Amino acid sequence: MKKYFFSLIFAIIFSVPAAACLNGETLKLENGITLYEDYDGFIPYGHSFWGDQELKEILLSLDKDYKETKKIEYLSDKGLILIILGKYQEAIDLYKGIEKLHPNRYSTASNIGTAYELIGNNTEALKWIKKGVQLNPSSHFGSEWIHVNILKAKIKGEKYITSQFLLEKDFGKDKIPKSDMDRRSLYDFRASLYYQLNERISFVQPKDKIIAHLLFDLGNVSYLYRDKEDAMEDYKLAKKYGFNDPILDERMKLYSPKVIDNVERKVIREVKYQIKPTRRSQLMGMIISVFALIFSGLIVFTFRKKIFTMLK
Template sequence: MKRFTLFLIFTFSTFFSGFSCFWDYDTIEMERMQFPDVIELISGKFLRHSQEFYQWRIEDRELKLQKYPDSLYLYNDLAVAYSKVGNDKKAIEIIKRKERIKPNDYTTYANLGTFYIHNGQLSLGIEYIDKAIKINPDAHFGREIYQRYLVEYVMQKMKNEKITLPLSSEVSRNFDRFPRYKLDNFYTFLVNKYNSKIEIPLQKDLLPKEELDKAIKGVMGMMKFGNYNSPVLLEALGDLLMANGWKKGARQLAARAYFKASYHSKQTETIRLYEQKVAYVLYHQYTKKKGDRFTIKELEKLLKEEIAEGVKYSEKIRRDEINWIQSGVNPEKEFAKKYYRKPSLGVRIQETNSINVDVENHYQKYKLNEKNNRKSFSKDTVSLNKSFKNLVKEHKGF
């Protein structure tokens, strides 16, 4: 009898220990180890040039092209600089001049595809991205492939040439489960793409880890070299970070991405839908005080601190670049000497002062009514009443 009792204790303890992370708390350090640099991208604390720098580069490259009209890299620099200051039509004009000098160049097609996408000419953009991928599918760790997929996904979500945010608003009725089959977001879009290319479809609707890592890296690349503030990119990143479910997903990072995406809308319903996505991913996220869940407001406080740190960092770079330009020194050389090292944010561990009952009520309000279904719920999404072209001009970078 004693032996049988010990056996039961061992069996139950072994069984439940296998699921301890499901109910346990995760710290932000663990997620950052799994997905390096994500929090810096979301907050904006990473190396990037100011608008003043790109205006300087336009003048500098225009002058150099007069002396060296066959220098191909100057066309790339000039076109990208025009795109960075919001003039994609000029960027397209410049890069086409380069194409006449050297046709069938990977960088020409990759840049031209991006400029067309920024200019709202999505089909034409995909056409040139495809040309770039055909020439060099592995360049930029395959970023163009996921850029193409993301544009396809957005086009699929558009109605009457208008986009609504969030792109995907469906969540499970049950916070205790993570049913991917009920979702219709960027991750499930990629799963369908992957299944269409293999002979035996995925049984659990989970991308292989190497594919998911490539997708996350691709979206991060678009944020870093395009626009880290784009709500489309932030939402796509959140979808991917939560892709492996409760145990392996990066809940705190995904929540930050969704939360920041909500800042780009003044529509109450749009903000509510993003907050619902945040509540869904954070429901099983615990703090150092085991058993305490933290609220959206508590996460927002940390996020605002991180964003403020990012703004302070980028403003410091901007002041330096303005001073270098005004002093007549080369800002590219000075930037390289001073800033070519990777910045990082300090570690922030989630804490909470909330009473457990209040936190539970906070999450319960976002649960869907059993009478609702995905189709009727999605109708609540508020249209921003902007064409896709205007939206991508406002949020450059994907």
């Protein structure tokens, strides 16, 4: 009896779900390999991909899987790995072959467009990205209209690198950014802009005028959303990417962080960007964990006399 009783207690206590770090956007390949897994939050640091050696091994694995199954998804994933490795023309040729075999796949159009943009052929990139939007208007959380505008600005010239042209919004030139968007609209707009920047920063290193301008506007949206700490990080990234308008310095002065040491700052950032925003399923897991612990405590309390007797 003693053995089974304690087994029950320990089973309840140690079966409580572990609360791991909460993560953001994830991309899993057809073969089950996770290509990247981002933190939650709205500061676009880009994806952390595997190293070149690991990516080459993944390529071999995808080749093998495709030969065995003939599933086009393996071939499409191979093209994505080629893009990450910087083999843009090889990826374009591969995707054009996929287009002939299986026309009008969204991922084909989107990835060809991305590869063309990365080799500097913005006209072809725009054609394929537009096709991708037609095939799947809600792709990338409905943010691909920003990608279309970016490509148009690249084709038209630098004078089109403005908030109004790229985002069809303007946050003013005053010290404090302004907008007539409500809080829900700000959240959706911020999410779309973050997504586009996070993808772009994964491939484009500083300095870049379009990314710099979009980062500045992401900071403006974050400020309007009353997330001043995120706004400051976005502004810092904008400066890193080459945004040099004096208004940036003015808006960076809007945030005055409390004085904390580097260790505390690191801990705060780790906590913040791993738990925001909390997903419903993960929140439920945490609630279940708490209730399981409470239930375990009640069992111990209820049978405390028997437990103490057994321990004697």
